[in-house]
Amino acid sequence: MNFKHKFVFLFPGLFVLIGILIFPVIFTIRLSFSGWNSYTPEMNFIGITNYIRLFTDDPRFWESFFRLSFLSVTTVILQYVIGFSLALMVWRDIKFKRFFRVMFLIPMMTTPVIMTVIWRTFFHESLGPLNDILGFFGLGPKWLSDPATAKITVIIVEVWQWTPFMFLLLLAGLLSLPKEPFLAAAIDGASAFRKFVYVTFPLMAPISIGAIIIRLIEASKIMDTVFVLTSGGPGTATETSSFYIYIKGLREFQMGYAATLSFTYLVIMIISLTIIAKVLTKLMIKE
Amino acid sequence: MYKFYTILKYSFVTLWTMFVVAPFLWALSTSFKDFQSVNSKVTYIPWVDYQPSLEGWKVLIKSPAKGGVDIVEPYFNSIFVTCTASLISICLGTLAAYALSRFTFKAGFVKNNDITFFFISQRIMPPIVLSIPFFIFLSTIGLLDSLIGLVVVYIVLLMPIAVWIMVDFFNRVPKELDETALIDGCNPYQAFYKVVLPNSIPGLIVAGMFCIIFGWIDFFFAFILTFTEVQLLPVKVVALNSSVTPWWSLSASALVSVAPLIIVAFVVERFLSKGNLSGALK
Numbered sequence: 331m332n333f334k335h336k337f338v339f340l341f342p343g344l345f346v347l348i349g350i351l352i353f354p355v356i357f358t359i360r361l362s363f364s365g366w367n368s369y370t371p372e373m374n375f376i377g378i379t380n381y382i383r384l385f386t387d388d389p390r391f392w393e394s395f396f397r398l399s400f401l402s403v404t405t406v407i408l409q410y411v412i413g414f415s416l417a418l419m420v421w422r423d424i425k426f427k428r429f430f431r432v433m434f435l436i437p438m439m440t441t442p443v444i445m446t447v448i449w450r451t452f453f454h455e456s457l458g459p460l461n462d463i464l465g466f467f468g469l470g471p472k473w474l475s476d477p478a479t480a481k482i483t484v485i486i487v488e489v490w491q492w493t494p495f496m497f498l499l500l501l502a503g504l505l506s507l508p509k510e511p512f513l514a515a516a517i518d519g520a521s522a523f524r525k526f527v528y529v530t531f532p533l534m535a536p537i538s539i540g541a542i543i544i545r546l547i548e549a550s551k552i553m554d555t556v557f558v559l560t561s562g563g564p565g566t567a568t569e570t571s572s573f574y575i576y577i578k579g580l581r582e583f584q585m586g587y588a589a590t591l592s593f594t595y596l597v598i599m600i601i602s603l604t605i606i607a608k609v610l611t612k613l614m615i616k617e
Numbered sequence: 618m619y620k621f622y623t624i625l626k627y628s629f630v631t632l633w634t635m636f637v638v639a640p641f642l643w644a645l646s647t648s649f650k651d652f653q654s655v656n657s658k659v660t661y662i663p664w665v666d667y668q669p670s671l672e673g674w675k676v677l678i679k680s681p682a683k684g685g686v687d688i689v690e691p692y693f694n695s696i697f698v699t700c701t702a703s704l705i706s707i708c709l710g711t712l713a714a715y716a717l718s719r720f721t722f723k724a725g726f727v728k729n730n731d732i733t734f735f736f737i738s739q740r741i742m743p744p745i746v747l748s749i750p751f752f753i754f755l756s757t758i759g760l761l762d763s764l765i766g767l768v769v770v771y772i773v774l775l776m777p778i779a780v781w782i783m784v785d786f787f788n789r790v791p792k793e794l795d796e797t798a799l800i801d802g803c804n805p806y807q808a809f810y811k812v813v814l815p816n817s818i819p820g821l822i823v824a825g826m827f828c829i830i831f832g833w834i835d836f837f838f839a840f841i842l843t844f845t846e847v848q849l850l851p852v853k854v855v856a857l858n859s860s861v862t863p864w865w866s867l868s869a870s871a872l873v874s875v876a877p878l879i880i881v882a883f884v885v886e887r888f889l890s891k892g893n894l895s896g897a898l899k
Contacts, residue, residue, distance in 0.1 A: 335720075335804075336716050336719075336720035337716075338806075339713065339715050339716035340712070340713050340717065340720075342709050342713070343710055343776060344732070346709055347736065347739065347773065347776055351739070351747075353754055354754060355750075357754065412633075419626050428886060430630055430634065431886045431889065432886045433638070434634075434637065435882040435885055435886060439830055439875070439879055440834070440875040440878065440879070441833065441834040441836065441851050441874060443836040443851045443854070443855050444851055444854050444871045444874050444875055447855060447857075448640045448644045448868065451643070451644075451647065451868070452639070452640055457655065457658075457659060462659035490636065498889075501889060505889065547740055548740070550743070553743075553744065554837060575746075576745055576748075579745075579749050580752070580841065585753075589749060589750075592745060592746040592749065599741060599743065
């Protein structure tokens with residue numbers, strides 16, 4: 331008798347999602363085989379010309395892709411280390427526990443682009459407070475106009491924005507851990523460090539993997555921050571894949587080629603995230 | 618050793634708190650400045666470093682014709698789109714999550730976990746991939762630059778979150794609960810509506826908060842799919858950025874835009890400290 335009811339529960343959500351998504355996905359695939367641009371805005375068929383162009387004659391896309399990989403992996407590692415440390419520190423005995431917890435959560439609730447606008451004034455090279463303070467020490471890094479420092483600026487903003495998410499997932503995990511293993515470790519007289527290595531960390535491994543993968547998925551979409559902070563600049567120093575596709579598709583109106591980029595990007599994303607998830611699971615859960 | 622760790626802990630926690638509040642304090646200070654105090658040299662404290670003015674805050678409610686920013690309409694647009702999309706996502710997502718948690722589905726090699734993964738995997742989709750077809754799709758059916766169009770797109774963004782949180786939550790609600798209800802003569806819908814749902818309120822609140830956060834902070838779709846008729850808050854604030862740095866109104870509007878969700882941080886913390894969140898987030 332459950333047979334029919336279960337579909338009544340599942341289908342509305344499933345079909346709404348598929349209904350909204352099916353057109354864009356099929357359309358992107360079809361568009362990627364066309365030469366749709368501002369001169370010929372039509373769905374012609376030019377075979378795999380776009381794909382040949384992508385794989386043989388577009389180093390800028392691959393550069394932006396490696397830059398994206400570098401940025402997202404770096405930010406997620408930093409977020410994990412800082413987020414885990416913060417979670418451990420406010421997990422148990424600390425004064426003003428709830429105050430610190432609220433503080434650590436706040437950046438996540440704020441709109442990335444809007445905060446990036448503020449950060450942009452913060453990092454301003456002559457009128458921002460950061461260089462004003464660093465000026466006392468005779469420093470004045472070009473936060474936004476130097477290719478190397480611009481990457482660091484993006485990383486700082488991303489870490490500020492999204493460490494709270496990691497913190498939230500990890501703290502929720504810590505709070506749900508069973509008490510017995512810790513009691514046993516305390517009876518054995520284990521030091522704080524050994525307790526962490528042999529009890530806390532292994533117990534947290536599954537939650538850590540989940541949190542890292544969720545953050546990697548979100549970080550692989552870095553776009554808002556870059557868009558406002560540096561517009562991919564200086565030059566192409568902070569251009570990520572999404573931003574490059576945006577320039578090709580919606581600024582230069584090479585829709586066909588942009589669709590090729592999008593589809594390739596999506597496929598690479600799915601494959602690499604699946605591999606990362608598998609590898610992480612192998613590395614962190616040792617049976 | 619222990620003392621050393623305590624000192625380290627408190628200094629790290631304090632440093633990070635300062636890092637967290639720094640941009641807010643800077644924005645707050647900037648919002649009371651005028652042209653002179655922004656552009657001459659870097660100033661921090663009102664009355665000491667510069668004479669505060671309310672100009673930045675006043676422009677927010679003036680109409681554009683009078684040189685104002687008019688943030689009121691985008692504000693309500695943002696609230697409407699976020700709430701509608703969250704509500705629809707939560708309703709559909711909760712139903713689907715309930716089905717995925719309680720019943721077994723099998724169609725060929727597709728099983729429950731695959732369907733759940735299908736829902737959640739939609740978060741992998743980079744916004745840029747969807748934005749181009751959505752742009753063409755919505756302009757074909759005449760929903761470009763409209764609230765309805767945005768709501769439709771936001772459902773795709775938010776439903777995966779609702780399903781992700783609710784599946785985990787329902788997996789934790791004991792199955793005996795619905796079984797007892799069924800034995801007592803409820804049909805499956807009544808069992809869900811009268812017994813399971815009232816016991817799932819913490820999960821629903823958490824899912825709702827996450828939907829609202831991720832809906833409220835989205836910028837990219839609003840940026841691509843709307844122009845003049847409908848403007849959402851982030852787009853409006855970022856548009857200020859491109860004109861000749863009126864940092865005071867920029868900071869004021871930024872603060873107003875992020876303020877409502879900071880309350881959510883307090884709610885999340887409350888749930889966290891009571892231990893309700895750990896069940897709903899794993």
